[in-house]
Amino acid sequence: MANPSVISGFIDCPQCGLPAQKDEYYVAEEERVLCDYCGYTHTQTRDNKATSKGYGSAHYVRANETENGSKLETEIIRFNTPLDLSARNEVLQKIYDDCDQHRSSVFVWTDEHGLEALHGATPKTLNEQCEEEMQYFKDEFDTLHEEHYSED
């Protein structure tokens, strides 16, 4: 059951622009923003405000969880320090060894290049998702329209 004292939604992440989860605890007057891509976190309470930059994230989807038909669980690790080469290799190795390579992904954030996918595809922003949906409905509409008017 949803907790009625929390409002959750998605906003454009202030750091990378991808969808980040925002939870508002309006009784306690707190809010929290968590980005699962660049790792940005922001917490605001009545008397404290803390923002920390992220350096990317790993989305690990275990390769061996499908056997009993259970849902694949994604373990999301947000990096709060920059990853050096050996740390990057370690993360990638974990994916090759333990994870479903097609579903897992790794993102790194650098000031020079922004968000980059080390493994997997770069996710879409809310805007891009919206545009894609609009295009989908437009195509559907055009198809229906054509079908309707080509009957006679």
Ligand SMILES: [Zn+2]
């Ligand atoms: Zn972000």
